[in-house]
Amino acid sequence: MRYRNIIIIFSVVFIIILLRHFGATGWADRKIRFLFNLGSSAVYNISVSYNGGASRFNSVDDLKKGYVELLDKYNKNVVDQTELALLKEENAGLRELMGFLERNDLSFLGAEVISKSSDALRNTIVINRGSKDGVAMNMPVITGGGFYIGKIRKVELNSSVVQLINDQYSKIAATVLNNNKSIGVVEGGFGLSLQMNFIPQNEDILVGNDVITSGLEAEIPYGLILGRVDIVEKEPYQPFQKAILSPYIDLNKIRTVSVLLSS
Structure with a gap:
């Protein structure tokens, strides 16, 4: 059984080689290359896009500009998150203080x-x-x-x-x-x-x-x-x-x- 499987595999490989030699598989090669190129293009476009758009870095200056913009957005996000945390902490303290003052009827x-x-x-x-x-x-x-x-x-x-x-x-x-x-x-x-x-x-x-x-x-x-x-x-x-x-x-x-x- 084992030798039979080996013979079948070699036979299939031999037939494919003969077909490629006589150009009978050209249409399949073209389909495969087309699909591969399409996928590669999509991956490449995604890799050079930023901010969810279709902008691309066409030069070193574009790359520097994109880096500065991303860094600025990151810093703004850090500031926003910090301010939000401080506001939450301050609001919690104020609620606690207001509760005490109201319970004790203090001016x-x-x-x-x-x-x-x-x-x-x-x-x-x-x-x-x-x-x-x-x-x-x-x-x-x-x-x-x-x-x-x-x-x-x-x-x-x-x-x-x-x-x-x-x-x-x-x-x-x-x-x-x-x-x-x-x-x-x-x-x-x-x-x-x-x-x-x-x-x-x-x-x-x-x-x-x-x-x-x-x-x-x-x-x-x-x-x-x-x-x-x-x-x-x-x-x-x-x-x-x-x-x-x-x-x-x-x-x-x-x-x-x-x-x-x-x-």
């Missing part, structure tokens, strides 16, 4: 951060709202879902300076959300940390406890989020203990805020 003024302090020893930001908008000294400033970030420390006609919570001169009356509802004072530390001092020694403070504003300070309402307890430090025979806090938000990346106009 507020929206603002954008326009600059940050250039002083390495201070932690302040400048917002685009001032006295003409109703901003006044010591008004609290929040972002996100009620995160306290600082208070107004300087007011001009069209702008104001916000002293951030981690500024070395920042102090705010606070409450720990523990069983004792311990009170104390949260202070900044050169932008490196937050520290809650004057917590009674006999009260239990746990790592992970949330810390909020106590409402004992003028203009600052109760319940604004300051951070969470990371470390508890107790010293024997001392009347107070202290806690190191971490804020829930990155104070270096704030873009939009709200100034609370009343408590």
